[in-house]
Amino acid sequence: MDKKDFEKSSLIAPLSAVKFLFKKPHTIQYPKEQKPVPERFRGFHINDLEKCIGCGNCRDICPCAAITMIDPKEFHLVKPIEGTTYLRPRIDYGRCSYCGLCVEICPTGSLNLSKDLIYTSQDADSFIWIPSLKEKREQGFVQSDEITPLMLNKIEMPELEPGVRKKTFEELILGFSEEQAAREAARCLGCGICMQGCPAHMKIPEYIQAIFDGDYRLSVKYMLEDNALPGICGRICTHKCQDDCVYNYKGDAIQIMWLKRFATDAIRDYSTAKPYKLQKTNKRVAIVGSGPSGLSAAYYLALMGHSVTVFEKGPLPGGSLGLGIPMYRLPVYEIDKEVDNIKNLGVEFRLNTEVGKDVLFKDLVDNFLAIYIGVGLSYGRAINLKGEDHPDVIQAIDFLRQVKIEGRRDIPRRVIVIGGGNVAMDVARTVVRLQEMEYGSVGTLVQAVSLEDWDIMPASKEEIEGAMAEGVVFNPGWGPKEVSLNEKGNIKGLLIKKVKSVFDEMGMFSPTYDEEIVNFIEGEYIIEAVGQMPDLSFIPEELMKELKFTPRRKLWVDEYGETSLGGVFAGGDLVETSLGNAISAIANGHRASIGIDAFFKER
């Protein structure tokens, strides 16, 4: 229509509207008649309480602060699953704006909106409830798989190619660049579910936020609050935190460990992170063993102002970190960096000093106010295999020490590794490197035999994949039967038998075999990596009698790491609260340091 069409006015034309008297009205007769509710309607929430993990991201994103995370009574009785909390969102519908951002951010997809938006009551408090599936509302606005603010894909960590890394003991993980670290840190939602998984309960969201902000010093400061050896953990940690990350439900977990490694690499001197240090107390503490738990206890005790002396029987501090972990995973200079940080706090290290031989345990009891035992499991466990006493059958821990400390480089062409844990992977991958250096992978073979099948193999996924990429052949689900020798008395292989089950009904380790099904694998050299034992022979017998042990033959300690001997504390792999990894040893050391400090104050 043009402007000129409107120039002429009329009094008659409007009367044409009279015809609408006889037409149907716009309005519908609600509630008799109802409009269909569209598919995407944003109404009240629906929350699958079983699927919900209580991470609280919905609460954090809510622009109206309508969501509170509360603990519904009916869930408090349920056994918690790892990586979840008791909390579930409760929504105040007086505040909710039905924007659906909580739905967009929900990492499990449990929270959705319904088509229902009608609720009347005279009681204002009844507008606050915990949405669940119980109300049987019809689903409306739901999470989209394509369009989501969640950043589901991880930043790939650059590493040496399998062909290159086989030839060298150089670190195979190259580390993030600054830009990659910032991008990975930007994925973190900051909910902190991961903190539950970490035995040391590190302040993970805070240090990732600091990395995102580019303040690496602050990041390291947060790490040092709960972990005295962040640089080491950034390389070899079993990263239980990543198993709990909420991103696991739809994508890749945040690579928390690599971020930690990045921040500690960026700060060469931890003292610039300015940890809070108390005044000197002149109270003396002896620490037996300089493994992760001993170092951790030493660090926190030194921060509390106590005088700490560490006794180490080996030539280098680090314990199982220094001796057991191959160079390609944890270079020696990285251990030195962390130890130097502890030395700088005034901790005295007495290397090559074996307690029980060079210095008596009794003397420690007399000269120190408290003793911390962190000797770990320093002897390989034998498996009572027939032919085990052959000189070409060696314990994993001895083998790793020979390679790392004594510089052993000779290796036979065909090697069998017994075990399916991370130590077995370390051994197998070390053997691959030695063979590559000696023979250039001509006619070499590394075979791993483990009782556990693929699904329950205790080694971490990354380690197994790394070993496979480097050419290690796996025999999962087989147990060793007998070492088979040739006529000259040299090893020619290993007879293995099929495993029926690894654990009994109680979930305890108790393997059963099918003795009928037997296989033979070739090899000239056998390395046993099935577990280690502690050696507490340095403790005099009269004290040993007073020490309490748990039913699983671990040292009994209270929640602060104190043994049944007053003033003697213990931690690390010796005690039952440890999960057999470096980070729980570190956590034990930290707890014990708090216990020792409290012990001093109570005296």
Added chain:
Amino acid sequence: MIRDYTLFIGPNHPGIHGNFSVKLQLEGDTIVSAKGDSGYLHRGFEKLMEHRLYLQNLALIPRICVPEPDINEAVYAMAIEELMGIEVPERAKYIRTIILEAARVNAYLFSLGGFGAMIGIYTLMQWSVGDRDYMLDLFSKLTGARIYHMYIWPGGVRRDFPSGFEEELLGWVRYIKDRLSDYDNLFFKNSLFVDRTKGVAKITDEEALNSGVTGPNLKATGVMQDVRIDEPYAAYPYLDFKIPVLSEGDAWARTIQRRMELELSLNLIEQAVKKMPKKGPVTVKIPNPFKWRIPKGEAYAKVESSRGEYGFYFVSDGGTKPYRVYVRGVSMPHMYPLAERLLIEANLSDAPMIIESLDICPPEIDK
């Protein structure tokens, strides 16, 4: 005759939309002076935005303006896209254009209804509000809500069209087009309307330009100025259209200007649906909202709303929340000082009609 008295229109009065008041000084039936009295509707949006994450603001900004909430989402997204250097996918551009034009039609229908009521033609209001509701149903289908869509977000739009949505939308466009002749007969060609508005509250192009008047109010004085043409955004560069311009500058011309732009918007929707790419992404990947940083800088994003140039002046200090957002409310210069001046010498019974003819939306004055 009562001489020299003060009369309040609003804040609660059928003659004014929203909580806004005009204080009139009268001599008999003639207005001697008029003073706008804002503040009843101040919600502090600009400050509230500084305390919310970029994604959280999505739920807040549509509330600035109820009759046409989508413009807020669009300018907010455009400002952030400019600062971040994001290019929006083409399909998202078309969807935005369609949404904005549909919202414009809705806003025109709403304000025409209001205008009808101001001069006693209540039938118009019932028709237009009813016809607007059909589009609200479609909005609900597309976005999940009738009024506050929270649909356009930085990087694109939140969801793609549901299947069959284009046909339903075109059906609504055809329906409104058919209805236009009814509207014309009832209202635009009605002597009641024409006689009461011709020559009333006349402004010249010079005055309009000097006081910052934009939109149909300016175009009705003969000045061709429209953000869709001058600085095209969304999919407007790809569309072919000519914006009608009137010249009289009085209340009649402003209303007819809206009537003609309403028709143009309907045509634009049809054109956009036809030209829209049939497949493709509707948004770029938006970042983790908790760690969403916008590079340091400032941007001014503007769109042509149903009332004129609507914009956000946006300052970022590189953090996760806006440092400062200034909302350019279109109606601000239309009320102060324009409406205050136009009301002088006017008849009291024309006062609500004059305010309505400028399409003053109080939520844009008080933000």
